[in-house]
Amino acid sequence: MSGRHGIPKSRWLPAYVGLYLLFLYFPILLLPIFSFNNASTTTFPLAGFTTKWYVTLWGNSAMLEAARNSMIVGVSVALMSTILGICAARALTRYRFRGKGPATGLIMAPLFLPEIIVAVSLLMILLQLGIELSLVTVILGQVVFCLPYAMSVLISGFDGFDRSLEEASLDLGETAIGTFRRVTLPVVAPAIVSSLLVSFTVSLDEFILAFFLSGTEPTLPVYIWGQLRFAAKLPGVLALGSLMLLISILLLTLSEIIRRRAEYRLRAQGAQHG
Amino acid sequence: MAVLSGAGVEHRPAEPPKSRTRWIASEEASGLALISPTLLYALALLFLPVLIVIAYSFWTQDYLTIDRTFTLENYRTALGEPIYQDLLVRSLVISLVVSVVTVTVSYPIAWFISFHGGVHKNLWLFLITVPCWTSYLLRVMSWKVILGYGGVMNTGLLSIGLIDKPLTTLLYNSNAVVITLVHSWAAFAILPIYVSLEKVDRSLIEAAHDLGDNKVMSFLRVTLPLSLPGVISAFLIVMIPTVGDYVTPKLVGGKDGVMIATAIQAQFGKGANWPLGAALSVTTMVVVSAMAGLVVLALKLTMRLAK
Numbered sequence: 226m227s228g229r230h231g232i233p234k235s236r237w238l239p240a241y242v243g244l245y246l247l248f249l250y251f252p253i254l255l256l257p258i259f260s261f262n263n264a265s266t267t268t269f270p271l272a273g274f275t276t277k278w279y280v281t282l283w284g285n286s287a288m289l290e291a292a293r294n295s296m297i298v299g300v301s302v303a304l305m306s307t308i309l310g311i312c313a314a315r316a317l318t319r320y321r322f323r324g325k326g327p328a329t330g331l332i333m334a335p336l337f338l339p340e341i342i343v344a345v346s347l348l349m350i351l352l353q354l355g356i357e358l359s360l361v362t363v364i365l366g367q368v369v370f371c372l373p374y375a376m377s378v379l380i381s382g383f384d385g386f387d388r389s390l391e392e393a394s395l396d397l398g399e400t401a402i403g404t405f406r407r408v409t410l411p412v413v414a415p416a417i418v419s420s421l422l423v424s425f426t427v428s429l430d431e432f433i434l435a436f437f438l439s440g441t442e443p444t445l446p447v448y449i450w451g452q453l454r455f456a457a458k459l460p461g462v463l464a465l466g467s468l469m470l471l472i473s474i475l476l477l478t479l480s481e482i483i484r485r486r487a488e489y490r491l492r493a494q495g496a497q498h499g
Numbered sequence: 500m501a502v503l504s505g506a507g508v509e510h511r512p513a514e515p516p517k518s519r520t521r522w523i524a525s526e527e528a529s530g531l532a533l534i535s536p537t538l539l540y541a542l543a544l545l546f547l548p549v550l551i552v553i554a555y556s557f558w559t560q561d562y563l564t565i566d567r568t569f570t571l572e573n574y575r576t577a578l579g580e581p582i583y584q585d586l587l588v589r590s591l592v593i594s595l596v597v598s599v600v601t602v603t604v605s606y607p608i609a610w611f612i613s614f615h616g617g618v619h620k621n622l623w624l625f626l627i628t629v630p631c632w633t634s635y636l637l638r639v640m641s642w643k644v645i646l647g648y649g650g651v652m653n654t655g656l657l658s659i660g661l662i663d664k665p666l667t668t669l670l671y672n673s674n675a676v677v678i679t680l681v682h683s684w685a686a687f688a689i690l691p692i693y694v695s696l697e698k699v700d701r702s703l704i705e706a707a708h709d710l711g712d713n714k715v716m717s718f719l720r721v722t723l724p725l726s727l728p729g730v731i732s733a734f735l736i737v738m739i740p741t742v743g744d745y746v747t748p749k750l751v752g753g754k755d756g757v758m759i760a761t762a763i764q765a766q767f768g769k770g771a772n773w774p775l776g777a778a779l780s781v782t783t784m785v786v787v788s789a790m791a792g793l794v795v796l797a798l799k800l801t802m803r804l805a806k
Contacts, residue, residue, distance in 0.1 A: 238607065238611055238615070239611075241607055241608075241611075242607075242608060242611050245604065245607075245608055245685075246626070246627075248682065249627065249630045249682070249685060249686075250630055251645075252630075252638055252641035252642055252645060252682060253630045253633055253638065253641070255641050255644060255645065255651065256637055256641060259644070266649065309536060309537040309540055310537070312533050312534060312535075312536050312537050313533075313534050313537035313538070315533055316529075316530045316531075316533035316534035316537075317530075317534065319530070319533075320526045320527070320529050320530025320533065321526050321527070321530065322526065322527040322528075322529075322530035322531050322534075323527060324531070325530070328534055328538050331538065331541045331542070331545065331546060332537055332538070332541045334541075334545060335545065336736070337735070337736075337739050338739070338740075338784070339739060339740055339742050339743020339744075339760070339783060339784070339787065340740060340743060341743040341744075341745050341760045341763055341764070341780075342549070342552070342743060342763075342780045342783065342784060343545065343548075345552065345763060345764075345767055345776065345777075345780055346545075346548035346549050346551060346552040346780070347544065347548050348767060349548065349551050349552060349555065349767075349773065349777070350547060350548040350551050353551065365544060366544070368540070368544075369540070369541065369544045369545050372537070372540075372541070426632055430632070430633070430634050430635055430636075432635060432636055432746060433745055433746070436745075437767075446634065446635075446636050449634075449636055449637070450636060453636075453640060453750070462637075462640075463637075466634055466637035466640075469633075469634050469637070470633045470634065470637070473632055473633050473634070474629060474632075474633070477625075477628075477629060477632050478625075481621075481625055485621060
């Protein structure tokens with residue numbers, strides 16, 4: 226068999242891709258499967274269908290509290306990392322200035338540092354300054370961690386922006402703020418929404434920083450970590466995990482759709498301009 | 500997904516400022532002004548904290564008070580005590596093995612998407628990335644459910660008659676840690692390899708075929724060398740974070756799978772020894788950076804020799 230450009234397509238490759246997807250998805254699919262299983266052990270064969278693990282979640286005030294904390298943290302982190310990300314991404318894609326490389330390196334550094342070291346160093350400086358651990362400290366820490374993700378999305382969104390549109394708007398007498406609102410913003414809005422969703426998703430799942438910095442207010446992953454010690458709590462955790470899985474997939478799908486639409490629109494625009 | 504693809508931002512040299520007033524209105528000033536909130540944030544909450552960790556690693560702690568006289572004592576402990584040596588070596592070996600395995604098993608997938616993805620490339624990438632965005636803790640726990648004594652793997656193997664009593668060697672060792680980490684980092688390896696494969700000029704491969712290279716030779720002589728930058732960044736993206744992973748060794752590692760993060764965490768918990776914890780952190784950072792440098796160098800040299 227031969228693909229385009231005479232690049233050979235071997236017969237084993239699709240099989241390998243199938244196996245690989247199985248390896249990727251099997252552990253993820255186990256969570257919802259066992260969350261509906263009518264037994265407190267996680268073994269096959271399944272014991273029957275039940276929704277009781279989901280029902281027990283509603284009465285669980287500690288879990289609901291953790292969920293509320295996660296929401297507060299997630300929304301704040303998404304907003305802060307996106308706002309900070311917009312400043313940096315716009316500066317990097319729009320202007321030339323010295324120190325651009327080191328600045329980018331510093332902001333992107335959390336991708337290239339073991340996370341425990343980011344957590345430990347933040348913990349040290351907070352305790353050193355006498356700042357009490359709380360959701361606020363979790364938010365401050367997670368923003369550092371989410372910035373690289375937000376930046377990546379924003380930079381790729383801002384990069385395709387046609388600068389002459391802005392120049393034309395300014396030439397036609399629009400103010401700088403007006404130009405940003407009426408010309409720049411509509412073009413970059415999808416990247417901003419993507420960045421918000423991605424940062425929220427990253428924050429929702431982030432454990433190490435929350436574990437070190439949350440003090441007495443656990444987020445969902447920290448709550449789950451506490452539950453994992455008790456085998457009897459496992460089905461409840463699986464139900465909670467399945468719900469979080471669903472939310473993450475929804476948010477990511479949404480962000481991907483928005484991103485692709487914008488990409489398509491930009492390409493169509495580019496084609497129009499020749 | 501384009502999450503990691505924008506990481507490499509190009510930077511051109513700026514023109515030198517002519518005079519003060521012109522500088523304020525210049526591109527340079529606008530750029531710096533615009534990036535400064537983010538930069539200050541990163542300086543205050545990343546750069547400064549890391550500096551503090553480095554400072555602490557040269558101090559000593561006497562119960563609750565910190566003695567700020569310069570000493571290398573913590574490094575002597577971190578590098579000299581057999582327990583820390585073992586942990587550090589094990590963490591490095593595990594993360595190297597994880598990176599090699601992840602890059603090896605992911606390369607064909609990236610290749611498949613890039614060369615045979617057709618119009619659905621983005622959909623493929625999305626499919627591959629979704630599992631990696633789902634709860635990390637629960638993914639690790641899922642592997643515990645799969646590999647455990649009464650777990651899915653054992654019950655499966657028992658029911659098809661391959662084994663007659665459950666295997667105890669699946670969970671709580673470094674193999675379990677490796678499997679779980681490979682699963683966690685797969686997509687992060689696929690993305691950079693895919694990006695570099697996309698840049699490979701297809702006509703070069705055609706030319707190699709026309710000149711008589713078979714599939715394997717054209718892959719080794721054209722595709723692989725040209726995708727090397729992607730392979731290197733995939734390697735680093737996997738290796739660096741896995742060295743300091745805390746959750747996986749703790750949940751599936753057992754006694755033989757403990758890694759350095761557990762020791763670091765212990766020094767910041769009760770009975771704390773911050774300076775020792777700091778020294779362990781700095782040692783990990785330095786060693787992992789050195790190893791990253793060596794890996795990059797080694798890969799580049801092998802490729803040059805292969806040509």
